[in-house]
Amino acid sequence: MHDIRAIRENPAAFDAALSRRGDAPMSSDLLAVDAERRAKITAAEQAQADQKKAAKDVGAAKARGDDAEFERLRALVGDKKNEVAAMQNEAKELDAKLTDMLARIPNLPAEDVPEGASEDDNVEVRRWGDVPEFSFAPKEHYELASVAASMDFETAAKMSGSRFVLLSGAVARIHRALAQFMLNTHINDNGMTEVNPPVLVRDEAMYGTDKLPKFGEDSYQTSEGMWLIPTSEVPLTYIVAGHTIDESYLPRRYTAHSLCFRSEAGSAGRDTSGMLRQHQFEKVEMVAVTHPDTSDEEQQRMLKCAEGILEALGVPYRTVVLCTGDMGFGARRTFDIEAWLPGQNAYREISSVSTTGDFQARRMNARFKPADGGKPEYVHTLNGSGLAVGRCLIAVLENGQQEDGSVTLPEVLAPYLGGKTKLSVDGTLV
Missing domain, CATH: 3.30.930.10 (Bira Bifunctional Protein; Domain 2)
Structure with missing residues (x-):
């Protein structure tokens, strides 16, 4: 299994090592899935923060007797909860996809291994x-x-x-x-x-x-x-x-x-x-x-x-x-x-x-x-x-x-x- 962080840091070196095995470059495909996965994680974290803030505001609205605001915020909390769950699920699916892609890529040859086709x-x-x-x-x-x-x-x-x-x-x-x-x-x-x-x-x-x-x-x-x-x-x-x-x-x-x-x-x-x-x-x-x-x-x-x-x-x-x-x-x-x-x-x-x-x-x-x-x-x-x-x-x-x-x-x-x-x-x- 390859370290996606190492691929992020030097995709050209990763592709060059794969080419020595006769394999096509893969860093761009891997990094595209990785970027999408990380974006979903970030978005889910932001939605979760919004959910927590709205949950606090719900309590405040109820305390001051603002029923309309209370209902609005409670609905917002529910929406954010569903949004977080959906994003986390999407991130999980993308993580599984990335892991499967990485699992199918061969190990990189050591530098002293002679190049050849057969x-x-x-x-x-x-x-x-x-x-x-x-x-x-x-x-x-x-x-x-x-x-x-x-x-x-x-x-x-x-x-x-x-x-x-x-x-x-x-x-x-x-x-x-x-x-x-x-x-x-x-x-x-x-x-x-x-x-x-x-x-x-x-x-x-x-x-x-x-x-x-x-x-x-x-x-x-x-x-x-x-x-x-x-x-x-x-x-x-x-x-x-x-x-x-x-x-x-x-x-x-x-x-x-x-x-x-x-x-x-x-x-x-x-x-x-x-x-x-x-x-x-x-x-x-x-x-x-x-x-x-x-x-x-x-x-x-x-x-x-x-x-x-x-x-x-x-x-x-x-x-x-x-x-x-x-x-x-x-x-x-x-x-x-x-x-x-x-x-x-x-x-x-x-x-x-x-x-x-x-x-x-x-x-x-x-x-x-x-x-x-x-x-x-x-x-x-x-x-x-x-x-x-x-x-x-x-x-x-x-x-x-x-x-x-x-x-x-x-x-x-x-x-x-x-x-x-x-x-x-x-x-x-x-």
Whole structure:
């Protein structure tokens, strides 16, 4: 959510920042509604003052026995009361209109975000790891002999339709091991607090984390009006909604492993093979709530936390900073981490680490009290995948594949797999 006062003070800068995202200027439309709203408020306040004065005059007229003046003033009080109510209602409607307009405008990009129109204009920051060389043509995850029987798309489609998968046996165990490894790393090494949040949330939580009103079609809603979370960013960030916390309480760092649900309304036809893009998936999320002065530093910290997971697993990756035209709606800066997938001969996104500044905090009224006793300020919120579990499974399987269809697994997973380090051709762990 944007601050209308800041737009009033510098509309040209607001429009210029929007243009970097490829959006049309909006300050004039916003300020027109804002001016009309403020005029109604001022008029209502003046009418209310007139009403109060007339009410006093009514008493005076009655005291001196001036019946005609008494009746005139009493009628005037009634008229002013109705006038005030009408103006206040009009101001309320205009306020709701302005709020809705502001809620549909994306966050403004940070000054250091590269300009561009699409993912082709993203800028690579670094690479880690050597892309594996195979003496055979590498396969995609679902084609591996050791995996195929335990990654059942047909049965899942019979149950739920397309873009669902039924994992079983050793593959399901590896998937679970990855999530446990990620959680333990974030808790034990990265100083995060584990949370087990609800996966059903109200409108307020989706709105506060910028998923509504613009992107409702990308999520699933129950018949009772609850939303299935698209990511646990939603409940983790909403923990601080409506609170004014002490500065000493910052930063707060949360992590959660949860089911996530997305309708993928905007990605029809993309990545239909395998389990790269699913309606239901699991993710280990990272969320931070910080002081504004440290949010950029916190984003780099979170990025290292996510990269560290891939490094521990031995999965090659590259990190890119998204250009202005490829950033998500609520982000002011986003780094994507892309894991190398030999079966596709390409890097594919496995994590996005974003800072929203005070964009979400304004929507959910989350503030902190400065230690020096100053006026409460909005916190900054950040979120990132640490990592997407299913995509991480794909990366581990494809990078560890052997010519016979077996898979050599990362050593760090052995404690979660009973000491086993290989997925054999017959689909068992050895």
